[in-house]
Amino acid sequence: MSQHRHPGAPGRAGAVPALPDLPEATVARLPEYLRALHNLADAGHETVSSEGLSAAAGVNSAKLRKDLSHLGSYGTRGVGYDVALLIEQIEYVLGLTQRRAVALVGVGNLGHALAGYDGFASRGFRIAALLDADPSRVGEEINGLVVRHVDELPAVAVEESIAIGVIATPAAAAQSVADQLVAVGVTSILNFAPCVLSVPEGVDVRKVDLAIELQILSFHEHRKASLTALPATGGSALTALPGGLAATETQEAIGT
Amino acid sequence: MSQHRHPGAPGRAGAVPALPDLPEATVARLPEYLRALHNLADAGHETVSSEGLSAAAGVNSAKLRKDLSHLGSYGTRGVGYDVALLIEQIEYVLGLTQRRAVALVGVGNLGHALAGYDGFASRGFRIAALLDADPSRVGEEINGLVVRHVDELPAVAVEESIAIGVIATPAAAAQSVADQLVAVGVTSILNFAPCVLSVPEGVDVRKVDLAIELQILSFHEHRKASLTALPATGGSALTALPGGLAATETQEAIGT
């Protein structure tokens, strides 16, 4: 751990970039840091301390420093991190220097919303194709894109060099869609359908299930209710905080 | 660990239910088990082995057994778990025996989709109110509910006894909405806005950020790309699997 000199940032140095293999937990937090950094940059900050950035990202400052140290450490002791440099570094590590093309399959309720979500475009992605199995939806134009039939996937994959597939179909169709995506070479899938997908080794699947999130909250709600039913043992020390709203550490980001 | 006899299932036994305080990781998986169990029940299965259920939920069978053992263990050795009983137990622990009322704030693109999502109704929740700050949206009817102004939140909270708030506003408005939710007594919030919320102790916040999920996938995509650029060191052993599609363990649910 001595030879660093900007490992292979956007201005590529020639040799293999040598992606450090980061702990999965760190990877899951980098996007959050990135978002916070963009906010800071927009606000005109040139540098930021680990304390400041960690507060903006809602995590512990020691954790943030350790996370950043994994990707080579671009901070200056006594000063902090250079905001622009750090943005560049994280975007490089996350592979966001190239704008990845996303194919969205299933333009029902949720699919419509995703197709219209600006957050993708502004954060490194381009929705390159909308697909659906329902012929009555094919041809519809959403946000400047025409919905095509899912059978055209092979052609679309080549035309747009799709990197990531998003599944927003009903659960019953999801496995079939996943198979089709895999067949055309997609190795990263974001699945919104409430079901488990089985995919070959080497393909990454992440799942977002809105009902599950609510059910987790419901558990905590249930537990809190069953606790306040008891006499004031120790909970009062918490609920009777003078400050009203103060704590921030409560935040529980997904993927933690 | 000896006196169990159905701790306090739906037919409440009188005394304090004594919610076991489960590991957070277990809580995050229970909803997945529940979904798999409902599928099994619909398919006519009366019992299921840990092996079978774990496959349906996409997890390791030992992990599943340990998870279930935390909530009191309703299995029979040599036989498996009673599907109906397990559903009942998990729903009780998750607090789904009462259908919780959800207030959805922000009926833009994403809010519309959420308002129309059947998954909520079928899995223990009831969208009880739609709110928005934009006067031009107030009065619109979505899925049988009329959008009301967010200032009416105090009234709505009382009328519907809101348990959970869902924020689907732009990031700029999210903190303000969160404050208003907290002010009317909501202690569980699901946040879709890409920002960190600061809330008082005792309030649970879960965050879902669609762009972050894509960015995590992007990282893995980037890494895979930088690996296949190298000569066949050991990756070939994986990519050249004879089976084609076989592995299932790849699944990476959110919150892991």
Add this chain to the structure above:
DNA sequence: CGCGATTTGTGCACGTCTTCACAAGCGCCT
């Protein structure tokens, strides 16, 4: 009634993640 097949529940070891606490390094001011 006993035996074997089956499946749960769990002790234990291992790996990963988190957090504290502090030495090392940097810039600024005198």
Add this chain to the structure above:
DNA sequence: AGGCGCTTGTGAAGACGTGCACAAATCGCG
């Protein structure tokens, strides 16, 4: 130049989560 305050980077300890492997329990059959 030297010292002081501030901030990073990291060793070490502890908490947490995972997975193996096996004993204990149950059923069915002869």
